[in-house]
Amino acid sequence: MLLFLNKAIKIFLVPIFILATTTCLFSQDSVSSNDIQSYFNQARKFKNQDKIDLALETLNTAANEAEKKEDIKALIDSLHELALLSLKIDKEGDTEFYWDQASVLLKDIAYPYADAMHKYIKAILLHRSNQNFQSLFMLNDAKQLNNDRNFYNNLLLTEARVYISLEKYDSATKNLNSLIVNTDIHEKEYLTTQAYLTLAELNLRTDNLAESAKNGENALVVAQTNGFLEDIKTANALLTTVYERLGLYQKSLVNSQNLLQLKDSIFNIEKNKIEAKTADKIKDDYKTEEIARQQKKIEELTESQNRSELTAILASAFLIIISLLAVTLYRNNQIKFKTNDLLQTKNKELQIARDGAVQAMEAKTNFLSTVSHELRTPLYAVTGLTHLLLEEEPQEHQKEHLKALKFSGDYLLNFINDILHINKIDANKLEPLNMEFNLNKVIHEVINSLTQSAKANNTKLILEYDSEIPSHLLSDPLKLSQIFMNLIGNSIKFTKGGEVKVIAKLLNKVEDDVTIYFEVSDNGIGISKEKQKSIFEGFEQGSIQINREYGGTGLGLTIVKSLLGLFKSKIELESTLGEGSSFFFEIEMKSLDDIPEDFSFEITPRDYDFKNLHLLIVEDNKINQVITKKMLSKKEMTSDIANNGHEAITLAQENVYDAILMDIHMPGISGEEATIEIRKFNQDIPIIALTAISLDDSLESFYAAGCNDVVTKPFKPDVFYQKIGENIFDKKPKNS
Numbered sequence: 001m002l003l004f005l006n007k008a009i010k011i012f013l014v015p016i017f018i019l020a021t022t023t024c025l026f027s028q029d030s031v032s033s034n035d036i037q038s039y040f041n042q043a044r045k046f047k048n049q050d051k052i053d054l055a056l057e058t059l060n061t062a063a064n065e066a067e068k069k070e071d072i073k074a075l076i077d078s079l080h081e082l083a084l085l086s087l088k089i090d091k092e093g094d095t096e097f098y099w100d101q102a103s104v105l106l107k108d109i110a111y112p113y114a115d116a117m118h119k120y121i122k123a124i125l126l127h128r129s130n131q132n133f134q135s136l137f138m139l140n141d142a143k144q145l146n147n148d149r150n151f152y153n154n155l156l157l158t159e160a161r162v163y164i165s166l167e168k169y170d171s172a173t174k175n176l177n178s179l180i181v182n183t184d185i186h187e188k189e190y191l192t193t194q195a196y197l198t199l200a201e202l203n204l205r206t207d208n209l210a211e212s213a214k215n216g217e218n219a220l221v222v223a224q225t226n227g228f229l230e231d232i233k234t235a236n237a238l239l240t241t242v243y244e245r246l247g248l249y250q251k252s253l254v255n256s257q258n259l260l261q262l263k264d265s266i267f268n269i270e271k272n273k274i275e276a277k278t279a280d281k282i283k284d285d286y287k288t289e290e291i292a293r294q295q296k297k298i299e300e301l302t303e304s305q306n307r308s309e310l311t312a313i314l315a316s317a318f319l320i321i322i323s324l325l326a327v328t329l330y331r332n333n334q335i336k337f338k339t340n341d342l343l344q345t346k347n348k349e350l351q352i353a354r355d356g357a358v359q360a361m362e363a364k365t366n367f368l369s370t371v372s373h374e375l376r377t378p379l380y381a382v383t384g385l386t387h388l389l390l391e392e393e394p395q396e397h398q399k400e401h402l403k404a405l406k407f408s409g410d411y412l413l414n415f416i417n418d419i420l421h422i423n424k425i426d427a428n429k430l431e432p433l434n435m436e437f438n439l440n441k442v443i444h445e446v447i448n449s450l451t452q453s454a455k456a457n458n459t460k461l462i463l464e465y466d467s468e469i470p471s472h473l474l475s476d477p478l479k480l481s482q483i484f485m486n487l488i489g490n491s492i493k494f495t496k497g498g499e500v501k502v503i504a505k506l507l508n509k510v511e512d513d514v515t516i517y518f519e520v521s522d523n524g525i526g527i528s529k530e531k532q533k534s535i536f537e538g539f540e541q542g543s544i545q546i547n548r549e550y551g552g553t554g555l556g557l558t559i560v561k562s563l564l565g566l567f568k569s570k571i572e573l574e575s576t577l578g579e580g581s582s583f584f585f586e587i588e589m590k591s592l593d594d595i596p597e598d599f600s601f602e603i604t605p606r607d608y609d610f611k612n613l614h615l616l617i618v619e620d621n622k623i624n625q626v627i628t629k630k631m632l633s634k635k636e637m638t639s640d641i642a643n644n645g646h647e648a649i650t651l652a653q654e655n656v657y658d659a660i661l662m663d664i665h666m667p668g669i670s671g672e673e674a675t676i677e678i679r680k681f682n683q684d685i686p687i688i689a690l691t692a693i694s695l696d697d698s699l700e701s702f703y704a705a706g707c708n709d710v711v712t713k714p715f716k717p718d719v720f721y722q723k724i725g726e727n728i729f730d731k732k733p734k735n736s
Contacts, residue, residue: 495524
C-alpha cells in the first residue's frame with residue numbers, strides 16, 4: 001500500500017514538475033548554441049555512414065547539453081533526432097517514446113520548425129503502417145510550417161516513397177529527379193544516393209530494368225565515395241537482382257559477392273546487438289534521469305515550510321484519485337470488450353470514407369489542372385495574335401475593337417485563375433495585391449469592353465464618378481476589374497431597352513485612408529424577395545426559365561461575393577421584381593496623392609538590343625509556334641523550332657543558341673526532362689520555361705531541372721521581351 005501511494009504521489013506531481021521546468025526553460029535564451037548544433041551535424045554524419053552507435057551517443061550528449069543550458073528548443077530537437085535514428089534501426093517503440101516526450105514540451109512553446117519535424121516523424125510512422133493518404137496529408141502540413149532546405153529535401157524523399165506505395169510513379173519520379181541535383185549544404189551526397197536508390201527501386205517495380213541498373217550504379221558510386229555502408233549494401237543487393245533479370249549473370253555474381261563480403265565484414269549480428277544495446281541504454285538512462293528529476297522535486301517540496309499542509313492536501317487528493325481510478329478501471333474493463341469490435345468496424349468505415357474523399361479531391365485537382373492548361377493555351381493564341389495585329393498599324397476603328405479584345409483576353413485569364421482558385425478564396429488563403437492604379441481608368445476600361453453588349457440590348461451605360469476620389473490609389477485593380485465586370489455584365493444581361501448606372505463616390509478620407517462607395521443599378525427584370533436570399537450562391541440565377549432565356553453559369557455573383565471578402569467588404573442588394581436591382585458595397589483603400597509627382601510606381605524596364613539574337617523555340621502547338629516566332633522577328637531575332645523534347649535536345653547539341661524558350665507540357669518527354677538532358681552538356685545557355693502552368697506544376701521543380709526563369713502563358717509582350725533580355729544580357733544566376 002505504501003509503494004502504491006508513493007507512485008500515486010509521483011503521478012500527481014508530474015504536472016507540477018512540468019510546469020516548473022517549462023517556466024524555468026522559458027526564462028532562459030531558447031536559441032540553441034553552436035556547440036549543440038555541432039553535435040547534430042556530427043550525428044547526421046555518423047548516421048549516414050551507418051555508425052549508429054556513435055550517432056546515438058552523440059545525440060545523447062546533445063540532449064544532456066541542452067538540459068544543462070536549459071535550452072528547451074535544443075532538447076526538443078534532440079528528442080526528434082533520436083526518434084528518427086530509432087526508425088533507422090527499426091525500433092519504432094523507441095521512436096514513439098521520444099515523439100511522446102517531445103509532444104509534452106511542444107505544448108507550451110511556439111516552435112514552428114519542431115512542429116514541422118513532429119508532423120514529419122508522424123508521417124513516416126503512418127507510412128510504415130500503410131496509412132499512406134494520411135501520411136501525405138501530414139507531410140503537406142509539415143511543408144507549410146517550415147522552409148528549411150535540409151528538412152524540405154528529406155520531406156521530398158519521404159513523399160516520393162509514399163507516392164511509390166500509392167503507385168503514383170510520375171509524382172515520385174519528379175521528387176527524386178529534383179533531389180538528384182539538390183544543393184543541400186548538410187546531406188547533398190546522402191540525399192543524392194537515396195534519390196538514385198529509390199529511383200532504381202521504382203524502375204525495378206515498373207520493369208524498366210536498364211534505368212534501374214543505371215540508377216543503381218550511380219547510387220553505388222556516390223555511396224562508396226562517401227562511405228555510406230548501408231547504402232553500399234542496398235545498392236549491391238538491388239543490382240544483383242536487376243542484372244540477374246537482365247541476363248547479365250557475371251555482373252549479378254560480382255554484386256552478389258560484394259554483398260556477401262560486405263555482410264561478413266561489417267553487417268553482422270554483433271553490430272546490430274551493439275546498436276540495439278546502445279539505443280536501449282540511452283532510453284533507459286533518459287527514463288532514469290527523468291525519475292530522478294521528479295524525485296528531487298518531490299524532496300524539495302517535502303523540505304519546504306508548507307510540508308505538513310501540502311502532505312494533508314496530497315493525502316486527500318490521493319484518496320480521491322485512488323477511489324476514482326479504482327471505480328473507473330472496473331467499469332472500463334466491463335465495457336472495453338463490448339465496444340472494441342464496434343470501434344474497429346467504425347474505424348474501417350471511416351477509413352474507407354476518408355480514402356474515398358481523398359480520391360475525389362485528387363480527381364477534382366486533376367480536372368482543374370487540365371482545365372487550367374487547356375484554357376491557357378488557346379488564350380495565348382488570342383492575346384498573342386491581338387498584340388501582333390495592334391503592332392501592324394490597324395485603322396482607328398479596328399484599333400478600338402482590338403484594344404477591347406486585348407482587355408477581354410486579360411480579364412478572361414484572371415477570371416480563369418480566380419475560378420480555379422475559388423476554393424483558396426473561400427478558405428481565406430488568397431490575399432488581394434497592393435499596387436498603384438487609377439480607379440477611373442479601371443472602371444472606364446470595363447465599361448468600354450462591355451459597350452458592344454449594351455448596344456446589343458439597346459441599354460444605356462451611365463457612369464457617375466466622384467471627382468474628389470484621389471487619382472492614385474493602392475489596392476488590387478485586377479480583382480476590382482473582375483468585380484465590376486461581373487456586376488455591370490449581369491445588369492446589362494438582364495436589362496433590355498433600359499439603363500445601367502455605375503456610381504463611384506468618396507465617402508471618407510482621413511490622411512491616406514479613403515473609403516469609397518460603389519453601386520451598380522439597373523431598371524431590368526429585378527429579383528424576387530425569395531431568390532434574393534440565395535442569389536449569391538453558386539450556379540444560382542433565380543429560376544430555370546431565367547437560365548434558359550439569358551444563359552450563363554450563375555457563378556458571377558458568387559465570385560463577386562468571394563472577391564469582396566478579400567477586401568473585408570460585403571455586397572448588399574436591393575431589388576424589386578419587374579423594376580430593377582441595385583448592388584452596392586464599400587471598400588477601404590490607401591491614397592497616394594501626397595507623394596511627389598516624379599515618384600515612380602513601376603520599375604522602368606531596360607531597353608535591350610535584340611538584333612541578330614538566335615533562339616530555339618520548343619513548342620508542340622503549331623499556332624503557338626507561329627505567334628512566338630513572329631513576336632521574336634518583331635525585335636529582329638531569328639529562331640529555330642523544335643516540335644518536342646527530343647528535337648530540342650538534338651538541336652541544342654548541333655547548334656549554338658543565345659537562349660531556349662522551353663514549353664513544359666509536351667508529348668513524349670516533358671520540358672523538364674528535356675532541360676535536364678540539355679544541362680548535361682550545356683550549363684550556360686539561358687533556358688526560360690514558357691508554359692501554360694497548371695495547378696500541379698511546381699516552380700521549384702522547373703528551377704531544379706535547370707530552368708533560369710519562368711514566363712506563364714498567356715503573357716504580356718513587354719514581360720516576355722524583358723525576361724529574354726534579363727537572362728541573355730544580365731546573365732542572371734540559375735535559381736534553385
